[in-house]
Amino acid sequence: MSDSSTPSVLARIPFRREHRSARAPCVQDRDRALDNADFAEVVRRTARRLEGLGVDRGDTVAVLLPNRAEIVTVMFAAWCRGAALTPINPALTDDEVRYQLRDSCSAVVVGGERAWALASSVGASWVDAETLHRDSHEPPVGPGAEVLPLADASDVALVIYTSGTTGRPKGVLLDHSNLDAMSTSLIEHFELTAADRSLLVLPLFHVNGLVVSVLSPLRAGGDVVVAPRFSPDTFxxxxxxxxxxxxxxxxxxxxxxxxxxxxxxxxxxxxxAICGAAPAPAELVSRFERRFDVPVVEGYGLSEGSVASTINPVAGPRKPGTVGVALPGQEVLVVSDDGRPQRPGERGEVVVRGANVMRGYLGRPEETAAVLRAGWLHTGDVGILDEDGYLRIVDRMKDMIIRGGENIYPKEVEDCLHRHPGVVEAAVVGKPDEKYGEVPVAFVVVRPGSAVTAEELIGHCAASLARYKTPAEMHVRDQLPKNSVGKLVKGPLRAAVSATTPIDASPGNRRCAT
Known part of the structure; x- marks a missing residue:
């Protein structure tokens, strides 16, 4: 943790930018465009609103909004008060929102009428987001005015909640030194400058959107366009x-x-273009690059590591099927069960060390101690490093299927399915089996108009995989379940196969389902 006298990441983005015009673009969404001076003015006014509600250092400000510029201005305003921001997914139920508000001890909730009702139910104050860009209660303070106090490097900047796939969501505590290290690393790796403009596609309740698409380009002097809700028809x-x-x-x-x-x-x-949050099929990355003439750099990271730890180079060698090399300022190893570093080509758990690694989980010392050991963040992911330091993610440790004593990594089967030209998406999960313990079951989405059948896909897998790895069932679906970020989630699929009748999973006996 940095000394409290060290400046926060907020100090890295001066509101008076000597190298750029005050009227240069800063942040825009579908409803408004803020230049540097406008942005600074809105942040100052919002900070004064928060001050009037008693927000001070160590407090938490929640924001419950779909993607829009106000989330960015509220984040900076909270930092100007020395407070943390916790962004909330608008798709959560009221009970889930109340859990996050209570767990984070949010003092203020920024949003619309729903935010007002939820803030009232937990005893928090409320700020109407619609007033933030037209508030006339305070006179303008001018683009050169200083905003104090600034948060220190050791102050918490973000409380990001995990998806909660293994229980109640956990609040990941990222302080300003974490964000400083992470954004510095991304700027160096991507060579970001004032000429760069990011298009924000991912939701702002996730650390990827906040750090990769907002904080990093703004620190580099660039600007941000908050895209409308994603649609392939308008993208x-x-x-x-x-x-x-x-x-x-x-x-x-x-x-x-x-x-x-x-x-x-x-x-x-x-x-x-950056691809992250989940492993991408190598064929998809290569096909997208060829078709649209855009380098796609796949990366890997966790919220606990401030978003990213490895990314393929833009200019250097890119290896499809890998998630690249360690970012500047970070160390990435693959270790055995006893913590021994594995040799190139050997599988093990991916561990990460660097100034980007979280402070811990909010109010969960035991769970923090379980993943932060001897200075390393234990990710729970299985990976392989090659001789050049490129990381390949094999799978989640918890997703591994053990069939009759044989380890099956679902991603290997999924990669095989993706090599079939008719497959768009694939997910493989383990199904309980009395004889073998578990057997692999596959769910796929096929390309529109494709006549590919489940039987054909099982044959495709059998031609490339060992018999014990070939799916015992193949289900063709119109779509696969995803979370609000667009990442495929396997929980509903596991529940579906666990609820079905037992099967004869002997090699050669396969159930096909459409």
Missing amino acids: WDVVEVNRPTYFSAVPTVYSVLDTHTDRAVDTSSLRF
């Missing part, structure tokens, strides 16, 4: 009109764009 129009230099998205977005784009598109403004 390329947004790119062609706004001319971003990069965007960050999940594999599902790339798959949908590849499947549903039926016209020539102008991608000449894009220097690169």
Whole structure:
């Protein structure tokens, strides 16, 4: 943890930018465009609103909004008060929102009428988001005025909640030194400058959107376009009109764009695109690059590591099927069960060390101690490092299927399915089995108009995989379950196969389901 006298990441983004015009663009969404001076003015006014509600250092401000510019201005205003921001997914139920508000001890909730009702139910104050850009209660303070106090490096900046797939969501505590290290690393790796414009595609309740698509370009002197809700029918129009230099998205977005784009598109403004949050099929990445003439750099990271730990280079060698090399300022190892570093090509758990690693989980010392050991963040992911330091994610340790004593990594089977030209998405889960303990079961989405059958896909797997790895069942679906970020979630699939009748999983006996 940094000394409290060290400046926060907020100090890295001066509101008086000597190297840029005060009227240069800063943040825009569908409803408004803020230049540097406008942005600074809104942040100051919002900070004064928060001050009037008693927000001070160590407090938490919640924001419950869909993607819009106010989330960014509220984040900076909270930091100007020395407070943390906890962004809330609007798709959560009221009970789930109340849990996050109570767990984070949020003093203020920014949002609409729903936020008002939820804030009242937990005893928090409320700020109407609609007033933040037209508040006339305070006179303008001018673009050169200083905002004090600034948060220190050791103050918590973000409380980001995990998806809660293994229990109640946990609040990941990221302080300003974490965000400083992470954004510095991204700026160096991507060579971001004032000429860069990010197109924000991912939701702002996730650390990827906040750090990769907002904080990093603003620190570099660039600007941010908050995109409308993603649709393959309008995405390329947004790119062609706004001319971003990069965007960050999940594999599902790339798959949908590849499947549903039926016209020539102008991608000449894009220097690169980032793919993260889940492993992407190598075939999808390569196909997207060839078709749209945009380098796609796949990366890997966790909220606990401030978003990213490895990314493929933009200019250097990119290895499809890998998630790249360690970012500047970070160490990434693959270790055995006893913590011994594995040799290149050997599987083990991925561990990460660097100034980007979280302070811990809010109010959960035991769970913090379980993942932060001897200075390393234990990710729970199985990976392999090659001789050049490129990381390949094999799977989640908890997702591994053990069939009759044989380890099966679902991603290996999923990668095989993705090599079939008719497959758009694939997910493999373990199904309880009396004889073998578990057997692999596959769920796929096929390309529109494709006549591929479940039987054909089982044969495709059997031609490339050992018999024990070949799915015992193949289910063709119209869609697969995803979370609000667009990342595929396997919980509902596991529940579905656990509820079905037992099968004869002997090699050669396969159930096909459509």
